[in-house]
Amino acid sequence: MAGSGRLALGTLPRQGWVRGSGPAVLSRLRDAAVVRPGFLSAAEEETLSRELEPQLRRRRYEYDHWDAAIHGFRETEKSRWSEASRAILQRVQAAAFGPGQTLLSPVHVLDLEPRGYIKPHVDSIKFCGSTIAGLSLLSSSVMRLVHTQEPGEWLELLLEPGSLYILRGSARYDFSHEILRDEESFFGERRVPRGRRISVICRSLPERMGPAEPRQPPPAC
Numbered sequence: 001m002a003g004s005g006r007l008a009l010g011t012l013p014r015q016g017w018v019r020g021s022g023p024a025v026l027s028r029l030r031d032a033a034v035v036r037p038g039f040l041s042a043a044e045e046e047t048l049s050r051e052l053e054p055q056l057r058r059r060r061y062e063y064d065h066w067d068a069a070i071h072g073f074r075e076t077e078k079s080r081w082s083e084a085s086r087a088i089l090q091r092v093q094a095a096a097f098g099p100g101q102t103l104l105s106p107v108h109v110l111d112l113e114p115r116g117y118i119k120p121h122v123d124s125i126k127f128c129g130s131t132i133a134g135l136s137l138l139s140s141s142v143m144r145l146v147h148t149q150e151p152g153e154w155l156e157l158l159l160e161p162g163s164l165y166i167l168r169g170s171a172r173y174d175f176s177h178e179i180l181r182d183e184e185s186f187f188g189e190r191r192v193p194r195g196r197r198i199s200v201i202c203r204s205l206p207e208r209m210g211p212a213e214p215r216q217p218p219p220a221c
Helices: 023-028 042-057 083-096
Strands: 018-020 033-036 070-078 107-121 131-137 141-147 154-159 164-168 175-179 197-203
Touching: 018 023, 023 154, 033 154, 042 070, 042 083, 042 107, 042 131, 042 197, 083 131, 083 164, 083 197, 107 141
Parallel strands: none
Antiparallel strands: 018 154, 033 164, 070 107, 107 175, 107 197, 131 164, 131 197, 141 154, 141 175
């Protein structure tokens, strides 16, 4: 599994942001698990962080979750954004979602403390559709994907501040995903120290759900 047989970072495809159990899974998920490093400028990252901080600061970190998937977190949903932030989210929509996809509203915001982590899970099809896209703020982290039926097949994504990750199709439905806790946070042989991490997560609408239907609690991601 991902903890053994680590590959040398210099041999990785996709410029070292994605590594996996072998060439076959890397090739098969080339367009399904995508990392776009540097998607945000430093100024754009600061814009989002500053806008989110007052709302997050009013909440306490929690250590259990309704589906037991997250530890050491606080979260919120946000539908009203500044003009600058709306422009960023429009770029996310253009980069990650197809022209026929409708996005869930509001946007899910997840704040992990330095010791926080997200356990392996697959987002329910009741709560989101075929595409998930997230902006990473403040701290680097490693996202691990493991095939639910073939655990020997895995990917790891290096998510640095300002990066955008996209999970779609098989990567979204057939693989669990998690954010590694600090003591497990390695990308190959490279140690990736965890700090506080904020993710801004956009999801496509679940199939057969209309935009006006009641929303369920947001899944972890």
